[in-house]
Amino acid sequence: MDRPLRLIVPRPVDMLARTVEALLVIASQPLSLEELAEAADDEIERIEIAIGLLRERYSEGRSGIVLEQVAGGFAFRASREAATACARLFERPVERGLSQAALETVAIVAYLGPVSRPEIARIRGVAADSAVASLVERGLIAEAGREHGPGGAVRYRVTSLFERVFGLESLAALPRLDDIGADQEAIRERLLEVAEARAS
Amino acid sequence: MAVAVRDLDLDLDAFEGPFDLLLTLLLKDVIQPAEIDMTGIVVAFVERLAERDELDLDACGEFLVLIAALLELKARHLFPDEAAELADLEPEEAAEELARRLAEYRRMKQASAWLRDRLDAERDRYFRLGPAPLAPEPERRLAQQEPLRLVEALRALAVEPPRVSVAHMALRFPPVSQFLERFRAVLHRRRRFDFDAEVAGLSRVEQAVAFLALLELRKTGEIEIAQGAPFAAIRVSRSAPPRHDERILQWTARSA
Numbered sequence: 035m036d037r038p039l040r041l042i043v044p045r046p047v048d049m050l051a052r053t054v055e056a057l058l059v060i061a062s063q064p065l066s067l068e069e070l071a072e073a074a075d076d077e078i079e080r081i082e083i084a085i086g087l088l089r090e091r092y093s094e095g096r097s098g099i100v101l102e103q104v105a106g107g108f109a110f111r112a113s114r115e116a117a118t119a120c121a122r123l124f125e126r127p128v129e130r131g132l133s134q135a136a137l138e139t140v141a142i143v144a145y146l147g148p149v150s151r152p153e154i155a156r157i158r159g160v161a162a163d164s165a166v167a168s169l170v171e172r173g174l175i176a177e178a179g180r181e182h183g184p185g186g187a188v189r190y191r192v193t194s195l196f197e198r199v200f201g202l203e204s205l206a207a208l209p210r211l212d213d214i215g216a217d218q219e220a221i222r223e224r225l226l227e228v229a230e231a232r233a234s
Numbered sequence: 235m236a237v238a239v240r241d242l243d244l245d246l247d248a249f250e251g252p253f254d255l256l257l258t259l260l261l262k263d264v265i266q267p268a269e270i271d272m273t274g275i276v277v278a279f280v281e282r283l284a285e286r287d288e289l290d291l292d293a294c295g296e297f298l299v300l301i302a303a304l305l306e307l308k309a310r311h312l313f314p315d316e317a318a319e320l321a322d323l324e325p326e327e328a329a330e331e332l333a334r335r336l337a338e339y340r341r342m343k344q345a346s347a348w349l350r351d352r353l354d355a356e357r358d359r360y361f362r363l364g365p366a367p368l369a370p371e372p373e374r375r376l377a378q379q380e381p382l383r384l385v386e387a388l389r390a391l392a393v394e395p396p397r398v399s400v401a402h403m404a405l406r407f408p409p410v411s412q413f414l415e416r417f418r419a420v421l422h423r424r425r426r427f428d429f430d431a432e433v434a435g436l437s438r439v440e441q442a443v444a445f446l447a448l449l450e451l452r453k454t455g456e457i458e459i460a461q462g463a464p465f466a467a468i469r470v471s472r473s474a475p476p477r478h479d480e481r482i483l484q485w486t487a488r489s490a
Contacts, residue, residue, distance in 0.1 A: 062364035117358030141345035161268035201356040211341045
């Protein structure tokens with residue numbers, strides 16, 4: 035039986051998987067499907083299949099290296115069972131000594147960003163200068179333009195390092211905050227009661 | 235023993251030391267009120283109270299007054315404009331606005347608590363950190379170029395731009411000697427003259443040079459200058475010739 039003539043022979047997926055694996059090894063940041071497709075010079079659909087193969091191979095319990103989807107891309111990390119050994123060799127300086135003020139500030143930037151320092155201070159009720167400076171130094175937040183108008187304050191957004199440190203696939207993975215309508219009503223009632231008590 | 239509010243030891247993020255020193259630094263603007271965690275001060279005071287069996291009402295009263303003043307100071311620093319906005323609101327509207335803000339802060343507290351838990355759960359994730367690698371420089375492909383057009387463009391750029399004239403910026407000073415001669419001639423005709431009248435109509439620069447000439451004549455002893463009051467007219471008069479005994483005195487002094 036005559037077989038149709040194929041002028042272009044695509045690479046087998048397992049060969050593509052090896053290429054993707056190599057790209058992820060040399061990358062110091064998560065790589066998106068688009069970046070992998072461009073670097074491997076292949077189609078996104080096939081990259082997805084290759085990633086599937088690699089995720090199976092590099093998974094917890096099967097390998098010391100784990101492929102994870104994080105910060106809008108894919109990256110290798112150490113397996114959790116090797117964490118103790120890793121901790122003896124390295125520490126995680128990014129989150130070391132992260133204060134409550136810094137956590138509240140980074141939460142505001144993550145949910146409301148890009149957001150300026152005055153806006154953060156308005157929500158928290160305290161100046162945010164030192165917390166913002168600390169987060170910028172750690173690389174968890176970065177400048178993202180200025181507010182409109184002359185002399186507008188610098189606005190900040192979270193970085194991909196933030197997503198990586200907190201193990202988030204993207205900011206969409208942040209939980210939806212509880213509906214606090216009832217809380218707000220309760221607070222309002224309490225304030226009015228205090229005001230009435232003072233007036234009487 | 236009474237609780238001394240001013241000696242209260244504080245250990246805050248932005249300050250460590252006695253309460254009275256904190257008050258002094260705040261009043262002198264060395265520390266901004268916005269940097270101070272008021273809750274920390276209250277907790278420190280309550281802990282101090284708890285160490286004693288009986289309630290020190292005097293200390294409590296003093297503390298309440300001080301902490302209330304500090305809270306007001308901090309609020310004014312944090313929301314200088316918004317305080318005015320809130321003052322314009324009806325009590326119910328103000329309560330609504332305050333409740334909205336408190337609720338917003340509570341949401342962010344919840345978010346930070348979630349992040350804290352997440353951080354604890356992800357503490358055993360280790361990954362490589364490093365700067366973003368440099369992407370290879372893309373090869374720039376230029377279209378076919380015509381050398382003659384390039385020459386024309388370079389020639390147009392090589393033309394020397396027209397020189398900018400700064401003649402209008404130059405200051406023209408008349409020579410001092412011109413005014414020396416002029417004043418000597420005036421004093422030759424009459425014994426005294428009024429400086430302001432003499433230089434009336436001249437430019438400011440010319441008047442300044444004329445005044446220098448006046449000082450020069452005064453230095454050489456040819457004239458005497460008198461002015462009744464500051465900014466009054468300057469009267470210039472010819473110096474009287476020295477008397478005979480003064481001449482002898484001058485001669486003696488020079489000889490000595």
